[in-house]
Amino acid sequence: MNTGIFLFSNDLRIQDNRALFEAARQCQRLILLYVIDERQNNHEQYQCKAVGQHRQAFIAQALTDLAQQVLLLDQHLVIQKGATSEVLKHLVTVYDVDAIYYSATGDHRQQQLFAHYQQQITPIRIGAGKADVNWQGIWQHTLFEQAQLPFALDDIPTTFSKFRRQLEKQVPAIAKPQQLTSLPPSPELLAFDLGSDAALAALLNPDTTSFFDGGSHAGELQLAIYFQSELAQHYKETRNALDDWSSSTKFSPWLAAGCLSPRQVYWALKKHELQQGENESTYWIFFELLWRDYFHWLAQKIGAHLYAFTGMHDHKPLTSFHGERFVKWQLGLTPYPLVNAIMHQLNDTGYISNRARQITASCLVNELSLDWRYGAAYFQQQLIDYDAVVNWGNWQYIAGVGADPRGGRHFNLQKQQQLFDSNNEYIAKWHGEQLAEPIDSVDIVDWPIAK
Numbered sequence: 001m002n003t004g005i006f007l008f009s010n011d012l013r014i015q016d017n018r019a020l021f022e023a024a025r026q027c028q029r030l031i032l033l034y035v036i037d038e039r040q041n042n043h044e045q046y047q048c049k050a051v052g053q054h055r056q057a058f059i060a061q062a063l064t065d066l067a068q069q070v071l072l073l074d075q076h077l078v079i080q081k082g083a084t085s086e087v088l089k090h091l092v093t094v095y096d097v098d099a100i101y102y103s104a105t106g107d108h109r110q111q112q113l114f115a116h117y118q119q120q121i122t123p124i125r126i127g128a129g130k131a132d133v134n135w136q137g138i139w140q141h142t143l144f145e146q147a148q149l150p151f152a153l154d155d156i157p158t159t160f161s162k163f164r165r166q167l168e169k170q171v172p173a174i175a176k177p178q179q180l181t182s183l184p185p186s187p188e189l190l191a192f193d194l195g196s197d198a199a200l201a202a203l204l205n206p207d208t209t210s211f212f213d214g215g216s217h218a219g220e221l222q223l224a225i226y227f228q229s230e231l232a233q234h235y236k237e238t239r240n241a242l243d244d245w246s247s248s249t250k251f252s253p254w255l256a257a258g259c260l261s262p263r264q265v266y267w268a269l270k271k272h273e274l275q276q277g278e279n280e281s282t283y284w285i286f287f288e289l290l291w292r293d294y295f296h297w298l299a300q301k302i303g304a305h306l307y308a309f310t311g312m313h314d315h316k317p318l319t320s321f322h323g324e325r326f327v328k329w330q331l332g333l334t335p336y337p338l339v340n341a342i343m344h345q346l347n348d349t350g351y352i353s354n355r356a357r358q359i360t361a362s363c364l365v366n367e368l369s370l371d372w373r374y375g376a377a378y379f380q381q382q383l384i385d386y387d388a389v390v391n392w393g394n395w396q397y398i399a400g401v402g403a404d405p406r407g408g409r410h411f412n413l414q415k416q417q418q419l420f421d422s423n424n425e426y427i428a429k430w431h432g433e434q435l436a437e438p439i440d441s442v443d444i445v446d447w448p449i450a451k
């Protein structure tokens, strides 16, 4: 191979980045590229943007961190603003690129995007009398590799329990994280002043405050702090809390953006177990990582069904779309104080706990009778740790069209409040006080409802 491009996506790290390793091994010259594709980021579906301000700021921080790391390896991160296919076309033509490397994913939408890029670029190479670009999508978002799974992709179980039980009969060896010590140089001609700084500056949002700093440095720091503490020893008892920083690992934003690999988390967990002992709680962290893996494999199997109203079982929920209810849910103006508090926290910070996600998702589907895809799309916009296959997979689960053997979850809001916020502390903190208004201002035939 001569000149390759490594196209960064949800893999914003240098270490244990198998796709980047492959690119480094095979190429004599390498362009490290990240594209800020505003058309993709601003693309609206179900009245929501693909990327909201919290995640945007996190990604900008992660890119700043990545750019500094590649400099230490005498390389440069090229950050370009524009349509990804156009940026690729330009670089492929000018620098005679013959291979493009990226992290493969089970997300159907992402796969479609890469198929589209390919369609755009192949004619350019062929037209110039050159061999087609060698596209190398390398799978690395999971703990295991496909060949290690005890089933073929088409036979991935439709419930997590079956997946886990079969896998745990003999847990395949999880590879140790790879250390990258050098990178091939970029092409000599490459002008580095391609506007990377300006593109990055435009992404950084000074109005966004978050508990999370983007980048693998911050991710590795959280990994070290969490596992040096005793928190993992009690994870199983605390993980269900509604709102407490130390109740769960908080690794998700870094995992979702790829600032941390699941294997790095796994091996940090193993080190912790050696030092402080293993118990049910430490096992449960592995259990949750298996959930994450499961959604990645399941997405690869079900393809476009991940985004379908009828989900993976072709089951039609008895829900539809009500504009007013959807907006009130988003803004935290429902008649349910707990749900309101959760939505306020989500909107302010970009993060809510797993318990909070379950409660508010269940409310959207069961109390408000809304099409679950609107909720999933709003989470996509708001969550700092948005991971397509995990988000849509979890929403399907709650809506009863996914991997839940019980056919969906309906959380009793009053009971949840008693269990997780009995003294109303959370509701008070996030201003979820009951709204006096009913959820609908008009009735079924559009008559205003009398107050």
Ligand SMILES: Cc1cc2nc3c(=O)[nH]c(=O)nc-3n(C[C@H](O)[C@H](O)[C@H](O)COP(=O)(O)OP(=O)(O)OC[C@H]3O[C@@H](n4cnc5c(N)ncnc54)[C@H](O)[C@@H]3O)c2cc1C
Pocket (backbone or CB within 6 Å): 239, 248, 249, 250, 251, 252, 253, 255, 256, 285, 288, 289, 291, 292, 293, 295, 352, 353, 354, 355, 357, 358, 361, 379, 383, 385, 386, 387, 388, 390, 391, 392, 394, 395, 398
């Ligand atoms: C409706 C809904 C939408 C969700 N959307 C996302 C999303 O977009 N991105 C995301 O990372 N998680 C999502 N989750 C899963 C879960 O809520 C978060 O992973 C978790 O709250 C993140 O906090 P943590 O890192 O402290 O998790 P921990 O409890 O410490 O778990 C450790 C890791 O295990 C994984 N994990 C935990 N719970 C789940 C789960 N239910 N499914 C899959 N993996 C899990 C995550 O990678 C997490 O970082 C969603 C859950 C629900 C119910």
